[in-house]
Amino acid sequence: AQSVTQPDIHITVSEGASLELRCNYSYGATPYLFWYVQSPGQGLQLLLKYFSGDTLVQGIKGFEAEFKRSQSSFNLRKPSVHWSDAAEYFCAVPLNPAGGTSYGKLTFGQGTILTVHP
């Protein structure tokens, strides 16, 4: 079954510093990959997605992510972090039953909590 791992539970950065959040996936073929963000007390919002093509994808709020097949990774980056980026970030892949249809179902990583210091 597909799975996704986020090695970092909690990351702290200073405002204005660069950011990289790690995501590793386990998948037999080229996966669809997603990053979602959850602001405090809110539901999740899609930041960006990768289906195919250019391995560097741009998302909302100035985020980007790069798909690296050789490393089974889809790391999220931002050149300069703002205090409003403090949130929990989730990497996700489709939840596919063997031989079945996904119906848009996703399986999520454990999440990385981002703290931003002024």
Added chain:
Amino acid sequence: NAGVTQTPKFRILKIGQSMTLQCTQDMNHNYMYWYRQDPGMGLKLIYYSVGAGITDKGEVPNGYNVSRSTTEDFPLRLELAAPSQTSVYFCASSNRGYEQYFGPGTRLTVT
């Protein structure tokens, strides 16, 4: 558009009680999902629906039931609440794709 709305926001249940978590979306999405979120565990899919009258189990369905009588509504039922069901519950919808729109969540405590 209100998007996805969930009620209640918070609830405390005693062991063995029952309750229904309400979820409504106004985007005419076919697909709807229920997740639970536990600290350090990410989100786990409980049930999902691909249209009115069609539901199926997700990763962690035990102790829950759902129904989908309309496109808009997808309630989640807990019949005999247990402490293991203490969690934050999220409802989401999508238009046949992977971009899911989430509600604000219901924080449930079972004591």
